[in-house]
Structure formats: structure tokens, C-alpha cells
Amino acid sequence: MALLSLQNISKSYTEGSTTVQALKQASLEVAAGELVAIIGPSGSGKSTLLSIAGALLQPTEGTVTINGQDLGNLSPKKLASFRLHELGFILQTSNLIPYLNVLDQLLLVKKMDSRVTKADKAHAKQLLTELGLSDKFKKMPNELSGGERQRVAIARAFMNNSTVILADEPTASLDSKRAFEVVQLLAKEAKERQKAAIMVTHDERMLPLCDHVYRMEDGVLTKEA
Amino acid sequence: MFLAFKELKHAKLRYAMMTAIIVLIAWLVFILSGLGNGLSTLSAATLKNINAEYVVYEETAGATFAKSILSEDIMEDLKKQKDIEDVAAFGASTISVGKTTSKDADDKEDVALIGLEPDAFVMPTVIEGEKLSLSNKKGVVINDTLKKAGYKIGDKLHVSNSNLKVEVIGFVKGETFNHLPAMFAVPETWRSYQYAAPGSDNGLKKPVQAFFLKAPNLEPEKLDKSIDDIETVTKSKAVNGMPGYTAENGTIMMMLAFCIVISAFIIAVFFYVITMQKTQQFGVMKAIGASNGFIARAIVAQVAILSVVGILIGILLTYATALVFPEGMPFNLDPVLVTTYAIVLLIIALLSSIISVRQIVKIDPLTALGRVE
């Protein structure tokens, strides 16, 4: 069964008198353990789709179901808690908190919910180790390279055992070698932890690492592979 | 607290400067409050010390001693009232005294001459020497601050512009009136100064300025009706009627209010700007799943930490400054007052963080997914 399912999603932005149809009847399903790529030119609606999948934006039409829960039925207050527990975000850049060290970045996610337990600490350390950051626990974001920072962001996205991982151009600021490594790790973690992951990317070279590829063109989503 | 502390540690300089501003404001507030307290003590300590509930003035005097003149005969009428437990006649004048007849201002001291019956219930305790007595009408007890001017028991003092002479027989402590050290004398001695000019007593028998009443259950309106030409006011109204008291207090209170308003503004603006700068960061946290409350708590905690630290340092500085103030300065730190203003400042600081909290609520987590334009 698909952990994430978008059915016939449409989204239009109204700015003054003009209406932009950013998404037209987009449908997408991601099963556990899969990494799905969405590729397409700038302005085609990829971020919009990801925001809707991430409960940050309401679709004009269509339904979003995550782990069996229809997001349309949740109050705004419930949505924040839903994001905390079911969704992991990996954003383009600068999405680490500048004054927290690597370990605290992960523990922050737990703090938002309740207290940090010993098990949480161990879990965070294990995630960071899996992502090759075992010697960086106490480093601050500005002491890390771009690739390391994105790996921390990946670890953070997995910290709460979320069902769905959403990545919006996670490799935008990386050179291709680093980018490849980061996506590889993302695919590996999704597989091992049986999560549904979606990644928006510009970079065609990342596609072999993904289970399925969708192409976005002017708000229309088509499955390629 | 977690976020609050981590960030304070990270941006030390920024928050240290903010704390410094709070310290300076708190310092100023506490100094002003000490000064205000000191001035009002000087102005009316004797009155404040008096254990009476009400003061009776002449009806037309507007509750000021200098304008009031009543006959001591009224005392009998007052004593007959069932709600009144005790009555004391009172009169005060500002005089200059000196050990010699020299006209040189340096040889003289300004004092408040206060006429009281030796056995009056409002008579302060003599800490050294003898009490007033009707058998020695020239004897006076004076405030112990006059020791600094070299006055001691047995000194004969000349009263300027009068042929009155008095003798120091004892000392009292902490008694000031109209900003001047008090000198207590029997009513007759006081009268011989105050009503020396013929006719200045309005033809009244045994004139005094006011009566203090020990009467916890008194209804002042009823009393005013039952005796002609008097006005009865509470003691605090009498204190406010002291010359300059309201004006002085008003000035200090206004400065305090300004300080507190300014601190509210500075804190509000500082945290508002910081919050605006961190919009992207808070957007990321919200996208990850932070609730408004989680982020708001971090900001309020920061304001609380900075304010508490700032106010505490301010208090320490104030007590340190009090040590170096010249002795005669009317500066009197009251721990109750200091605590009150500390709490007021803290509450104001916390309230001013509401603006930032409102800003946080407005932040859309969508800002985290920066659109590539």
C-alpha cells in the first residue's frame, strides 16, 4: 500500500486579477521504501506539489492521504503536530538552526514534542553515524561543508521516524560528487527504514538512484519510469 | 529554554548589549525610586511616623499646616467624640537656630520647630537625653542629624529673628519635616515664635495648627458636621498636603513612568527586529513541525532571562552607587520598593515580547521552502 498518495491535485494561485494554474490534476503514489524523483523546469509547479504533500499548502482540488490519514480532515493546529510526527523535510539550503550543534539539530525535533530521552540521543547518534557524520556531533553548521549540512538535514528528517520524507532540491547547493553521495544516502535510508521519500531535483544525473521518476511540465505531472 | 539558552550563548555580543540596556534602565529606575523615597522621607518623615489615622485642620486651610489655625479649646470637643481614642495638638514652623547670635548663615541651621504636648501620643521616643516637660519650657529635643552640626545636649540655641532661646535636652531619630530636621518643643514655646506678632493668632485662645486623631473607626464627614469650621482628612492626604510633596513625588513618578515605558519600547523593538530577522529560521522550524507555542516560549524565555539578569545587575549597581553617594543626599532604598519596581520592569518586559510572539504566529511555514525565483 502507498504511504503517500496524491489524487487529482489541482492548485491555482490568485494574485489580483490573474490566476495561475500551478498544478493540474496531478496524481502520485509513493510506497514504503521508495525514493521518487520529480524533475522539471523552474516554475513548473514542483515546489507547489511538495508543499501540498507536506501539509504546508491546501490544494484547490484533490485529496492527500498520508499513512491512511486524509489531510483535508485536519485542523491547522493538528497539521503542525501531523508534520512533526509524520513528515520529514529536507530543504534546499540554510535550513539548519545556526546556533545548534549537529546533535542538537536532531534533538530539537524531539524537544518540539516532549523531552529528549537517552534512546532519542542514541537514535540521533546512530542516524548521524549512518550518514558518515560520527565525528561531527558537536560541530556547528558553519563549521560544516555544504554536503555535510545536507546530510545533517537528512538525518533530521528521519529523526522522528516520519512516514514520509520530502526533499525540495536537496542538492541545489552541492557539486555533483557531493550531490550524488547525498541522494545515495537518502535512497538508502528510505529503503532501510521503509519510508516514502519524494525528491524534487533539477539534476538528471540523480535519476538512476530513484525508484520512480515523474516529470512536471506546466503543472502537469507524468510518470516517466 | 533549550533554544533560548543555546541562542543566547551563540550570539553573546548581541544579547549582552541588550542586557546592558536593561541594566542601565533598571539602574536608573532604582536610583530614581531611592531618590523619590529619600525626598519624601525628608519631606514628611515626622508625619509618616505618626501613629494617627486622621488630621483635623481649619476648614479653609486646604489640609496644609501653615494655613491652618485652630483653638486648642476644640481639643475638649474632639475628646468627647466616641470614635476618637486620643487627640494631640500640633503646630510647626520653619526656623533658623544658631549657637551664637551671629548672622552668618554658616553658623545657623534651618530646622522645623514642632510644638507638641510632652505626653502627646504622637510624641516620638527620645533616644538620648531627656523628654520634653512642661516644667522646662525652653527645653527642646532635636533630630540626631543635627549632631553633625555640632549640637549636643545642654547647648543653648538662639532662634533667628526672635528673642526666643531654647536648650537642647534630648535627641530623636529619623524625624524630618518639610525637608528639615525636626525640633520638638512644648506648644507654648512654639506659639511664642509662631504667633509673636500681635494679632497673628486671629484672637484665638491657645492657637494650634492641627490635631492628630487616634481614631481607627472615625467617620470624618460626621465629625466635620458636629464641630464648626474644621476639616478632617486622612493622614495620607495630610502627607500629600506637605509643601512640595506632591510636586516632588509627581516629578519622580513621571520620570519612573517614562523609564518603564522606554524600556518596554526598547525591548519590544529589539526582539521584534530579531524575530523578523529569523523569519526564515522560524519558518523552517514550523515546517519541521514546531508549534507556535514552542517558538513563542523560546522568545519569552529569552526576554525573561535577559530581563532577570539585567534587573539583578541593576539592583547590585544601585546598592553599590548608594555606597558612594554623599551622606547628606536624600537617597533611601526601600527593599519593598526595589522589589516592586523589579517586578514591574519584568512584567513590562514580558508584555513587550507579545509583539514578537504575534509576529511568530503570522510566519507561514511555507517560507521555508524557498521558491527558486
Ligand SMILES: Nc1ncnc2c1ncn2[C@@H]1O[C@H](COP(=O)(O)OP(=O)(O)O)[C@@H](O)[C@H]1O
Ligand atoms: N505563493 C504563490 N503565489 C502566486 N504564485 C505562486 C506562488 N507560489 C508559486 N506560484 C507560481 O506557481 C508556479 C509554480 O511554482 P513552483 O511550484 O514554485 O515551481 P517550481 O518549484 O517547479 O519552480 C509558478 O508559476 C509560480 O510563479
Ligand SMILES: [Mg+2]
Ligand atoms: Mg521550487
